[in-house]
Structures are given as structure tokens and as C-alpha cells.
Amino acid sequence: MLQGKQIxxxxLLDELGKxxxxxxxxxxxIFDQSYHAIKIIQFASLNNSEGIVGELLKDEISVLAKIDSPNVLKLxxxxxxxxxxxxxxxYCNAGDLEKYWEKKGKRLQEQKVIDIxxxxxxGLSELHKFNIIHRDIKLANILMHNDQVKIADLGFCKQLQNKDMEVTLCLGxxxxxxxEVARYDSYGLQSDIFSIGCIFYQLLFGELPFDCSDVKVYLSAIRQQKIEFYKYGVVIQNEIKEVISKMLKEDPKERLTFPQLFQYSMFTKIQNMSKVSQIAQKNVSKIETSRYYQDDGMSVLKQNEDVFKTQQNQQSQYVESLQKVNIINNTYQNQENVSKLAYELRATQSLSQNQQPIQNTLEQLKEKETVFKTDRTYNSIQIKSQINNTNSLVNTKIQQKYLYLQDALQFCNRTYSEINQIQFENESKSLIGKFMLLKRIRSESKSYLQDLANYPELQGLKGAFxxxxxxxxxxxxxxxxxxxxxxxxxLRQEYNNELQEQATGVFQYSYCQALMELHTQIKQEINKQAENKKKKDLVIVLLHIQKCMHFQDLCQEKIEIEEEFFNIKKKNLIDIIKQVQF
Structure with missing residues (x-):
């Protein structure tokens, strides 16, 4: 036991569990007296199961670093x-949900279960937003802090490359x-929906929905789909029976998805609606709310725009003006948020009897509109200035294109230098990735020379390319x-074809594939490092390779080389991990 030890x-205080x-x-x-929870893992255990434990631990850390949800335990x-x-x-002060459920006699009231x-x-929707599958959702892995529920123990989690990807490792x-997991079939995000259906039933009826005395019996019970909703005197509403039944379908394609779940009136609270949305919700029935706000409310509001026309001319003018400004400034990140506010405002104007909250919201929208107008005027001046200097908008765009390209190639070249400093266990495996990076730099530089004949104003960039x-x-x-x-x-054929100066028609694919393999190889090197400093340096290289993979995106903006390659080393390891796609 380690109680009393200082790390x-x-x-260390009480042992919370394993x-x-x-x-x-x-x-x-010991300084601010705050309480926390700490998981201690011995490095020796990371070599178990042919390295699977180490891979899972790495996934747990990277996932926890990325997620910021009140319903997922925070790293x-x-x-x-x-x-x-x-x-x-x-630290969660109320223990896990299984102990809470047992203290309550293994039966919770219907509304309490719905709230949980x-x-x-x-929490799960936040994980799935990042294509993260939990793989072991059960009452013991859900913690409680006061009345707040938090998904915990992501030791079996896995981040998928996309929402349709499937894996085969049997965990849970x-x-x-x-x-599908118990059968050792491939499975994806929908396996988590089944697990939540199981605990939904368990919280209500005091036991799991299917006999799980052994795997064969368990799979047979699921296949028969005989879910008992009439026992122990428990009475639940028909909507809950329907939801649980559809979450527990044997075929994952037949299970409810998140958009389908959120259409049920009992789950309307799960959506993160703005204050304006909440005002509207108070003035309509649950059925109307679910209809107006399903799919974040956007699709329905857009389709029914005429329904939400304002009755006050001033408000209508601000909404229309805001949307016009929004369209013009379509490069700004908060375009979608402003559009959403505008549509929500229309809904609220139609649904709310109390106009005062709308006035408050209008003031916020006026401020955003002013900022957007200012930005638009500034950008307009900047563009006009560039046009006057070059006497040609086309030439200005060409110059900007190659200035950005110059930055992107400098980024790739510095990344290559970082990769070159890594001591790989098998150096030959890194050669293809390094070659593809150099070929990208070389081929893009040649495209500059081809344009130079037509645009002499690019002459000043010639030395770098x-x-x-x-x-x-x-x-x-x-x-x-x-x-x-x-x-x-x-060597694979697609790589063999690229071993020349001229890029093939599938160079982009081969380039991305080679960098992905290099990315994976460096992740393996990270697992071998015990020192945090060396681990941090390798994670930074991962981040840079990741950006090089998306080369076209890299060419769309000015790159701050100092920030990317020097200041980043001052950041915390966890903050860097948050930016890396593991």
C-alpha cells in the first residue's frame, strides 16, 4: 500500500480502486491542499500482451488530453x-455509479435514470465527435461528483481514423x-450505444438485460431479443422501452444513432443550446422543442425560415444585415455561430412572448456586426493597397500564393531536419517518408520556376526556391x-513508381501514405522513451509531420516559423499532445 507516500x-491518500x-x-x-485522483502504472506492465497495454495507455492519455467535457473525467x-x-x-467525491446504484437498492427512479x-x-457524444470509442462502458466506469456524472477509465478507448472505421480487438x-465485440467481429462507434442501452436497463430494473453467465448464453439471449420490461413491479413509459429496445439491437446498423436519440423528448436537454434557444424552449412544448432544435436546430430553422419572420422591423433589419455581413466575411471562424444566432433569434421572436431577452441578444449581435464590418473594411483597404502596388489583382494572388508556398516548404524542410535527428531502431523504414517529403519540396519549387517566366514580379523569391x-x-x-x-x-509498387524526379498522378496519395507510416514509426519510438524531454521532442515532430500531410492546408496561410519550431518547445507536453492525431 502506498498511502502517505509523496509523488x-x-x-497519496486512500486507494480508490484498480x-x-x-x-x-x-x-x-501539498501546496494548495486540493484533491485529485492519480493512476499509477508500472512501465513493466506496458510490455504485457505483446505491447497492447502500452498502446492502450497511450490512447488513454492522448484521448483524455483532447476531451473537454463536464461529463468526461478530466486529465x-x-x-x-x-x-x-x-x-x-x-477527483470525484461520490464514487462510481455502481456503488451509488447499490446503495439505492439497485433501483432508481425513472427521472433520475433519465438524468444520468x-x-x-x-459525455459519449463528445468522445464520438473525435471518433473515440470507449469500449468498456459500465456502471463501475462512470464516476459521480455531487450530482454530476463523468465517464471514466478510458483504458480500453481507441481513437478511430474516421467515424466509419472498425477495429477487432475484443475488449470490454x-x-x-x-x-459484435463478443463474437470477435469488427466493430465501431455503435458498440458504445449498445453498452449504454444495457446500463439504462440495469439502472431501472436492478439487473442487466441479457443473461451473461457465459459468452454463448449471452449471445444467444441477444439474438432472441427477449427484453423483459414487465418485472419486479417496475413501470416505465413506453418511450423508454422503445429507446432501450432500439439501443440493444443485435445488428449495429439497426441501433439508434445520436441524431435519432436526440429526437426523443426525454433527451432534449442533452443539446447544448444557447441562451436564445433556451428562451424559445420555455415557450413551446417538448414536442415542438425537439422539432425545432433537432440537428442543432439549423436544418429545420432554415427550411422553415418564413415561419420565424420577425414582427418588429428593427429586429428584422438587424437579422438580415447580420446575415449579409456574415456571407461577406465567410472566412471567419465564427461565421457558423453568427448564422446560428440569427436563426435562433428568428425562432425566439416567433415563439417568445417576452421580448426583453431578445433585446439583450440583439445588443450582442449588434456588437458582432460592428466587429465584422470593421474587419471587412480593414480587409478591403488591405486588398486595395495590394492591388495599387502591383496594378493587378491576379498578380497579387500569384505573389501571395508563392509567399505562402515558400512558408510551407520552409515548414517541410525544417520538419525533415527534425526527422533526420531521430535515431530510429530501423533507419531504412524511415527513408521512404523522408524521400517523399523532399520530393514534395522539390516538385513544388519547380512549379514556381514554371510560373516565373509569366510573372517577373516573382523574381525576388527565386533564391529560396x-x-x-x-x-x-x-x-x-x-x-x-x-x-x-x-x-x-x-517496396510497394506505388512507392517504386515515385523513385524519380517527376511526380506521378497518384503522388499525393503516396505522399500521404508514406508520411502516415513515418508518423506511426515515430509513435513507436515515443513508447521506447522514458525521458519526458525526449518524448516531448518526438511528439512535436509528430505534430509537424501531421501538418505536412495536409500540405494544401499548409499553403493557405502565413506560417509563424518561430512559433511552430521554437516557442512550441516551451509548451506543456499535454498541450502539445492535444494537437496531435494519434
Missing amino acids: GDFK GSFGCVYKCQN EHYFQSKSNCYILME IIQVLS TIGTMAP LAYIQDSEFYNVLNQIRGNQNLFAN
Whole structure:
């Protein structure tokens, strides 16, 4: 037992339980006396199961770092010693949901269950937004802080590359595990919906919906779909029966999706509506609210725009003006938010008897409109100034294109230098990724020379692009690949075709594929590093490779090289991890 031991600034108190891969303790900061939870994992355990444990731990840390939801346990810090790694998390004072449920006699009131499930779905929807699958949702893995519910123990979680991706590793707990997982079939995000359906039923009826004495019995019960809603004297509304039944479908394609779930009146509170939306909600029935605000309210409001026309001319003018400004300033990030406010305002004007909250909202919209108008005027002056300097808008765009391209190539070249400093266990595997990066720099530089003949005003950029073309490193790496008989013999055809100066028609695909493989290789190197500083340097390289993969996006804006390659080293490791796609 480690009670009383001090780790960094934290003193260990009570043992809270054992997670998937480590022991969890309550701890106290010795300086500010605040309470936290800390998971302690021995490095020796990370080699178990052919490295799977280490991969899962890495996924847990990266996922927790990215998620910011009141219904998902928050990661506060991550650090290491020579023998252990430590995950510091927020402390929940009411224990887990399983213990709470047991204290209540394993039966909770219907409305209390709905409130809990709403919060669980809210947390899960945030995970699914990032294509993160939890894989072990059960009462013991849901914590409570006062009356707030938080999804915890993401030790089995996995971030998928896209929402339709599936995995095959069988993880979870029989009783809440989706049937496709128990059968060792491939599965995706919908497996989590099945698990929530199981705990929804369990909280109401005091037991799980399907016999889970062994896997065969469990799968057979799910196949028969005999879900008992009439036992122990428990009476629930028909809508809940329908929701649970559809969440527990054997075929994941037949289960309710989040948009379908949110159409049910009991789940309308799960949507994060703005204050304007909430005003409207107070003045309509639950059915009307779900109709107006499903899919964030946008599609229905747009389709029924005439219904929400204002009765006050001043308000109508501001809404229309705001939308016009919004269209003109379509490059600004808050365009969608302003559009949403405008449509919500129309809804509220139609639905609310009390106009005072609308006046308050109008003042906010006026301020946003003023800012947008100012930005638009400033941008207009900037563009006119550029046109006057070059006497040609086309030439200005060409200049801007190659100034941005110059920045992007400098970014790629610095990333290449970072990769070159990594000591790979198998250097030959990194050669294709490095070659593709150099080929991108070289081919894009040649496109500049082709345009130079038509646009002499680009002459000032010639030195930088010419230096990339004359760099001998391209041929050095190319010769290393051709000289490595084992690598060259086993090279995939698409890579083999690219071993030349001229880019093929599928270069973009090969380029992305090679950088993805290099990305994976560096992640493996991170797992081998015990020192936080070296781990941090490698995570920064991952972030830079990730941006190089999206090269066209890299060419769309001015890049602050100092910020990207020097100031980033001053940031906390967790803050950097949040930006990386693991």
C-alpha cells in the first residue's frame, strides 16, 4: 500500500480502486491542499500482451488530453519516474455509479435514470465527435461528483481514423459488451450505444438485460431479443422501452444513432443550446422543442425560415444585415455561430412572448456586426493597397500564393531536419517518408520556376526556391533507398513508381501514405522513451509531420516559423499532445 507516500507535489491518500492497467489513489496537493485522483502504472506492465497495454495507455492519455467535457473525467497532468508513469485526474467525491446504484437498492427512479443517461450520452457524444470509442462502458466506469456524472477509465478507448472505421480487438465486459465485440467481429462507434442501452436497463430494473453467465448464453439471449420490461413491479413509459429496445439491437446498423436519440423528448436537454434557444424552449412544448432544435436546430430553422419572420422591423433589419455581413466575411471562424444566432433569434421572436431577452441578444449581435464590418473594411483597404502596388489583382494572388508556398516548404524542410535527428531502431523504414517529403519540396519549387517566366514580379523569391532544387539531399536519400537491396526489393509498387524526379498522378496519395507510416514509426519510438524531454521532442515532430500531410492546408496561410519550431518547445507536453492525431 502506498498511502502517505509523496509523488512530486502530491501526497497519496486512500486507494480508490484498480483501473484497467493501474491502481488509482486519492491524493492531495501539498501546496494548495486540493484533491485529485492519480493512476499509477508500472512501465513493466506496458510490455504485457505483446505491447497492447502500452498502446492502450497511450490512447488513454492522448484521448483524455483532447476531451473537454463536464461529463468526461478530466486529465490534469501526466508525468513519469524511472519505473512508473502517473496520470493525474480530477477527483470525484461520490464514487462510481455502481456503488451509488447499490446503495439505492439497485433501483432508481425513472427521472433520475433519465438524468444520468442524458449526462452519459453527453459525455459519449463528445468522445464520438473525435471518433473515440470507449469500449468498456459500465456502471463501475462512470464516476459521480455531487450530482454530476463523468465517464471514466478510458483504458480500453481507441481513437478511430474516421467515424466509419472498425477495429477487432475484443475488449470490454460481458453483460454490457456489444455482441459484435463478443463474437470477435469488427466493430465501431455503435458498440458504445449498445453498452449504454444495457446500463439504462440495469439502472431501472436492478439487473442487466441479457443473461451473461457465459459468452454463448449471452449471445444467444441477444439474438432472441427477449427484453423483459414487465418485472419486479417496475413501470416505465413506453418511450423508454422503445429507446432501450432500439439501443440493444443485435445488428449495429439497426441501433439508434445520436441524431435519432436526440429526437426523443426525454433527451432534449442533452443539446447544448444557447441562451436564445433556451428562451424559445420555455415557450413551446417538448414536442415542438425537439422539432425545432433537432440537428442543432439549423436544418429545420432554415427550411422553415418564413415561419420565424420577425414582427418588429428593427429586429428584422438587424437579422438580415447580420446575415449579409456574415456571407461577406465567410472566412471567419465564427461565421457558423453568427448564422446560428440569427436563426435562433428568428425562432425566439416567433415563439417568445417576452421580448426583453431578445433585446439583450440583439445588443450582442449588434456588437458582432460592428466587429465584422470593421474587419471587412480593414480587409478591403488591405486588398486595395495590394492591388495599387502591383496594378493587378491576379498578380497579387500569384505573389501571395508563392509567399505562402515558400512558408510551407520552409515548414517541410525544417520538419525533415527534425526527422533526420531521430535515431530510429530501423533507419531504412524511415527513408521512404523522408524521400517523399523532399520530393514534395522539390516538385513544388519547380512549379514556381514554371510560373516565373509569366510573372517577373516573382523574381525576388527565386533564391529560396532554387536552393531547394539544388539541394543534393534529394539524391542522397534516393540513392540510399536504391542501395538498400532488402528495402528496394520489398517496396510497394506505388512507392517504386515515385523513385524519380517527376511526380506521378497518384503522388499525393503516396505522399500521404508514406508520411502516415513515418508518423506511426515515430509513435513507436515515443513508447521506447522514458525521458519526458525526449518524448516531448518526438511528439512535436509528430505534430509537424501531421501538418505536412495536409500540405494544401499548409499553403493557405502565413506560417509563424518561430512559433511552430521554437516557442512550441516551451509548451506543456499535454498541450502539445492535444494537437496531435494519434
